[in-house]
Amino acid sequence: MNVSGKYGWSPCEALKAYFRALACDCGLESLLRQNLKKSGVAQKETISADTKTTVLIAGPPEGQPLLLFHGTPGSALSWWNFLKRPGIYQIIAVDRPGFSPVNRAIPDPVRDYSILSAILKSVSQSQKAILVGHSMGGGLAAKLAADHPEKVKALVLIGASLDPGLEQIKPIQQVAKKAPLKLLINRSARNSNEELIKYPEFLERLLPELEKIKCPVLAVHARDDGLVPFENVSFMERKFKGARVFNKLLFEHGGHDLHRCKDREILNEIGKIF
Template structure:
């Protein structure tokens, strides 16, 4: 239930492949941890996982032969997950954006394609709003971005109860701390969408029961249609990175090919 991969598990998972390099460095009293693969001379792709999760949500992509040969691939652990201070939640999307920018800032000569799944979606949107000069394109995968579509889940306040927290896996406690305030966080981003000039590739399954598919149309309320490509997947649920990885690879190549 930790949703993270140990170094020993990495050895097994990447047997026969080039194992990603794990990089950790301090920032603002926290640890920034990420996995890195591919060719550093090629375009940069940054994968941002959902909630709960860790960089290992994209472990398959970091050993995909076409991606490894043609891209510089980075998958960080968001704050509170993986090995980025596991258990220490950061509900603020602005602070998460600043946290992940520290990774991009290590490669200032590059503009990155950002890939965000689920709650990783609003995080990459916030990064594009805060650091537009570092972002080449946004690939949203079943993103939670429309505040009007955020559910009011009765059980989430209960997970803050001390006794309940004691018996709840740490990753789920961190996830709850993010999601319980997500609607308000998304509302604070509303004006930022109007300023985005970054190309968007939207992937959404029409059988997603966790994130309503109508989220796919939210950027179109603020951004010109010319910047947005929407790809609806028939019969597909929320877990696109595992069920349809080829669709994500297609989106990455689409954004790479744009002028």
């Protein structure tokens, strides 16, 4: 997710990101989670390598698994439109460590990847899963697809940032890691900042692995995305050379959060292609 330079955050998208972080910590998400059962959504805890997190599950247990990874800041609740209309799918939305109600620790790429890998292995025991990643969650989904081809049916990348060349870190982000400014930022925003600083290095390491991905890939992006440059789509076309199929679902308008406003179109496209 780019935060400076030619592809800086638009003020509107930056404001949305701030309020997402605020919602995680102000109790609003807790209230929403208390009413999950009324909507047919189950919340479960999962533990791997001493790391605990939560997942939200909806849809038939025998349905095609859709494993969803949110961006930063965010939570599994960002996939609410998918969860409330699962259809034929079993929707599993993951609260990544650092953004889970049971785990607010500072995100750690190695530790966090191990629990996401364990969740994938668990949900894909009877059939391969379709991985869906939004924004930074797209990089994690791509890493899983490269490492576990036997568990992954397809990869869907929504507003995903995969090109390390488009990632730039502002000096203020380094300053925000330290007191006193650190003490003035809510916890989800602090965790998000930590992730954003580490993310370019993660993408550099991921770069040679992208060509290993053989499963079908669907790239979903809006031209007016104010957080992740649209140029990521052409980057993906070049790098996913080994993918069986590379499809695109592109929108002129919709901004960064297409999984919230274009969920029906995305699910329809997933159904048609996969």
